[in-house]
Amino acid sequence: MDHIDRLEAQSVYILREAYKNFKNLCMLWSIGKDSTVMLWLARKAFFGHVPFPLVHIDTTFKIPSMVEYRDRMAREWNLTIVFGKNEEALADGMNPGRGRLVCCGALKTQALKATLDGTGTRYRVMPDGSYVPHGNKEPYTGVIVGARGDEEGSRSKERYFSPRGVDNDWNLDDQPPELWNQFKTDFAPGTHIRIHPILDWSEANIWEYIQREKIPIIDLYFDRGEGRRYRSIGCAPCTSSIASCARTTEEILVELRNTNVAERSGRAQDQEDPHAMEKLRRDGYM
Numbered sequence: 509m510d511h512i513d514r515l516e517a518q519s520v521y522i523l524r525e526a527y528k529n530f531k532n533l534c535m536l537w538s539i540g541k542d543s544t545v546m547l548w549l550a551r552k553a554f555f556g557h558v559p560f561p562l563v564h565i566d567t568t569f570k571i572p573s574m575v576e577y578r579d580r581m582a583r584e585w586n587l588t589i590v591f592g593k594n595e596e597a598l599a600d601g602m603n604p605g606r607g608r609l610v611c612c613g614a615l616k617t618q619a620l621k622a623t624l625d626g627t628g629t630r631y632r633v634m635p636d637g638s639y640v641p642h643g644n645k646e647p648y649t650g651v652i653v654g655a656r657g658d659e660e661g662s663r664s665k666e667r668y669f670s671p672r673g674v675d676n677d678w679n680l681d682d683q684p685p686e687l688w689n690q691f692k693t694d695f696a697p698g699t700h701i702r703i704h705p706i707l708d709w710s711e712a713n714i715w716e717y718i719q720r721e722k723i724p725i726i727d728l729y730f731d732r733g734e735g736r737r738y739r740s741i742g743c744a745p746c747t748s749s750i751a752s753c754a755r756t757t758e759e760i761l762v763e764l765r766n767t768n769v770a771e772r773s774g775r776a777q778d779q780e781d782p783h784a785m786e787k788l789r790r791d792g793y794m
Contacts, residue, residue: 512716516549519705522668522691523553523652526703527560529693530650534624537562537589539574540741541725543654545714546706548723550652551585563623563648564591567615568598569743577726582633589633590642592623604745624648624700652703658710668707669693672700711771712764719757731755740771 509517526533535550535558537543550558564578582589594602597614604611622628630642655666667683669691684692695701706714718725728738736749750769754760 515709515713519549520553522705523550530701532646532648533560533650534563534648535652537564539578541714542656544725545717546654558587561588561590565616565619566591566593567743569745571744579633579637583635590630592619592628592630594619608746650701654706655704656709657707666704666707668704670702671695715757715761
């Protein structure tokens with residue numbers, strides 16, 4: 509087995525352990541490369557079928573092609589997708605102009621927590637592309653997340669199986685040890701668990717796997733003739749493209765071998781506060 513084979517096997521094992529040990533499981537799908545690779549791994553782990561819903565948080569500020577890609581893949585791969593939004597904050601006019609951390613806190617963290625615990629409105633994407641209210645209000649107590657330890661500092665502090673508090677808050681001082689591939693999956697009833705199957709993958713590993721598996725990634729990651737592409741994607745007002753002529757996965761891998769620019773350098777919230785992601789994650793964001 510090469511390194512990618514070992515990473516794949518480990519991730520598949522984590523996904524199957526999560527499915528075996530936790531009820532009311534869901535997977536967060538941001539449409540980005542990491543969570544799409546994680547989705548591909550889930551389809552491998554369960555022989556082409558994803559046996560739990562995918563949760564997508566809709567801030568209404570996403571790049572339009574991300575929503576189009578989400579709905580198309582849902583139809584092609586027969587996925588159950590539930591999405592949530594903070595309708596109260598949106599009705600009040602919440603937007604990045606009020607401060608990017610304030611906006612992320614309301615439209616991402618609070619929307620995610622309400623969607624997971626069942627207090628917010630859940631919508632389901634239907635095969636014809638329409639959205640209908642999702643009647644299931646039962647909390648999701650196990651949440652699979654596409655966090656990678658090398659992407660930014662707070663994620664490197666995570667565990668494969670990470671318990672959260674009653675409000676989905678993250679206490680870094682209360683995380684179980686994970687030594688020699690021994691994972692704690694036995695938690696007190698009602699404990700909210702975040703599961704991180706690709707925690708040890710690097711950005712290069714992700715692209716190597718995309719190339720090997722021919723995964724249909726959204727084309728925002730590639731130069732489409734303008735000399736620019738996205739390296740990390742999110743809300744349109746807060747995500748910038750980078751100068752790049754890479755049009756293939758191989759060209760992206762060549763770029764990665766010759767750059768010292770951070771992966772999230774195009775994320776405005778990280779520029780506003782270098783500890784932004786850790787603050788959001790401590791409060792319950794993915």
